[in-house]
Amino acid sequence: MSDAAAFDFDRIIDRRSLPSEKWGRYAGRDVLPLWVADMDFAAPPTVIEALHRRIDHGVFGYTEAWPSLVEAVVEGLRRDHGWSIEPDWLVWLPGVVTGFNLACAIAGEAGDGIVTAAPVYPPFLSAPDNTGRLLQRCDLVLADGRWQWDWDALERTVDARSRMLLLCSPHNPVGRVFDSTELRRLADLAARHDLLICSDEIHCGLVLDEDRPHRPIAALDEAVAKRTITLMAPSKTWNIPALYCAFAIIPDAALRRRYRHAMRGLIPHVNVLGMVATEAAYRDGGAWRTALLDYLRGNRTRVLEAVAAMPGLTATRPEATYLAWIDCRGMMAARRVEDPAAFFEAAGVGLSDGRYFGAPGWLRLNFGCPRATLDEALARMAAALVA
Numbered sequence: 001m002s003d004a005a006a007f008d009f010d011r012i013i014d015r016r017s018l019p020s021e022k023w024g025r026y027a028g029r030d031v032l033p034l035w036v037a038d039m040d041f042a043a044p045p046t047v048i049e050a051l052h053r054r055i056d057h058g059v060f061g062y063t064e065a066w067p068s069l070v071e072a073v074v075e076g077l078r079r080d081h082g083w084s085i086e087p088d089w090l091v092w093l094p095g096v097v098t099g100f101n102l103a104c105a106i107a108g109e110a111g112d113g114i115v116t117a118a119p120v121y122p123p124f125l126s127a128p129d130n131t132g133r134l135l136q137r138c139d140l141v142l143a144d145g146r147w148q149w150d151w152d153a154l155e156r157t158v159d160a161r162s163r164m165l166l167l168c169s170p171h172n173p174v175g176r177v178f179d180s181t182e183l184r185r186l187a188d189l190a191a192r193h194d195l196l197i198c199s200d201e202i203h204c205g206l207v208l209d210e211d212r213p214h215r216p217i218a219a220l221d222e223a224v225a226k227r228t229i230t231l232m233a234p235s236k237t238w239n240i241p242a243l244y245c246a247f248a249i250i251p252d253a254a255l256r257r258r259y260r261h262a263m264r265g266l267i268p269h270v271n272v273l274g275m276v277a278t279e280a281a282y283r284d285g286g287a288w289r290t291a292l293l294d295y296l297r298g299n300r301t302r303v304l305e306a307v308a309a310m311p312g313l314t315a316t317r318p319e320a321t322y323l324a325w326i327d328c329r330g331m332m333a334a335r336r337v338e339d340p341a342a343f344f345e346a347a348g349v350g351l352s353d354g355r356y357f358g359a360p361g362w363l364r365l366n367f368g369c370p371r372a373t374l375d376e377a378l379a380r381m382a383a384a385l386v387a
């Protein structure tokens with residue numbers, strides 16, 4: 001049996017019967033939720049079995065990260081991304097959003113600037129303000145059907161107030177996997193302006209294009225590693241976000257001390273079940289991940305073909321993630337629609353409104369769901385556009 005056949009991503013699991021953010025938003029309504037970034041698939045069997053074993057023990061006392069967990073993560077990064085890290089570079093966190101807000105809090109002083117590229121996952125846009133910093137936004141540009149850095153605009157955005165580059169790599173929502181040349185250019189800019197780099201790499205296990213490997217920016221060289229806080233988690237790849245386990249990788253001892261200091265008394269320890277799941281995912285979740293990527297590639301093709309046939313909508317091809325980023329401005333003008341999210345919600349499909357990503361007129365579609373759900377959602381969207 002092939003890996004793909006060993007796991008059943010077509011199985012529809014009823015999520016309406018339990019509380020969930022994704023499905024709860026439309027409780028009692030016939031709206032298929034393709035918004036918040038979790039998938040409608042069960043976690044890998046190996047993760048579920050590890051959780052069962054731990055739960056059956058019955059005692060849930062305080063627990064620090066243990067050696068085989070650390071080893072699973074260190075080995076996973078070496079195996080999957082060719083990055084050799086030292087165990088003591090790891091700082092365990094209850095979430096990646098927590099992780100980049102902490103990074104903002106130690107970047108310079110109140111009022112200093114945090115540079116980030118939009119459109120972007122909304123908490124990137126609020127983290128500077130949450131921590132008394134200034135958001136310095138630079139927009140990515142769409143050129144030849146591919147989202148790119150606008151290097152001139154980026155140079156103009158960085159100024160004497162800038163203290164940190166907050167990077168999303170691979171990028172949510174545009175789905176880009178940044179290559180070594182782009183990462184090198186970003187790292188050089190950070191060095192020239194003496195910026196910290198905080199690189200949110202939560203989507204690094206979800207690269208769909210086989211010829212575009214994810215490269216952690218900190219893996220470029222030691223000098224880049226020294227100024228970088230990398231954030232990762234098993235939560236997106238293995239679909240366990242509500243188990244709240246993430247980690248920062250901070251090679252520089254002084255930076256790590258500052259970071260840990262900012263956590264004191266505020267950031268709780270990581271839930272033991274999250275850590276159990278993390279160990280199982282990194283050590284034994286490879287076959288499931290391979291099969292998942294295969295399934296997601298199929299879903300990506302379906303989304304791109306369906307959207308291409310929808311008048312007034314265009315989507316770029318996500319190189320990573322299970323998120324499609326859709327330009328609705330043509331449809332809005334042609335049909336005099338002011339709110340595309342509300343338009344498709346009325347047609348029975350719940351999408352993420354690009355306005356919160358800094359891009360009104362765009363929608364984000366989550367295709368991490370069984371094909372039958374996806375096909376039904378795409379059919380509803382198409383029907384709304386011919387009505």
Ligand SMILES: Cc1ncc(COP(=O)(O)O)c(C=O)c1O
Nearest residue numbers: 037095096097098121172202246
């Ligand atoms: C880029 C990015 N960072 C962080 C998160 C959430 O991370 P966490 O739930 O660990 O805070 C998401 C979730 O969608 C995301 O897309």
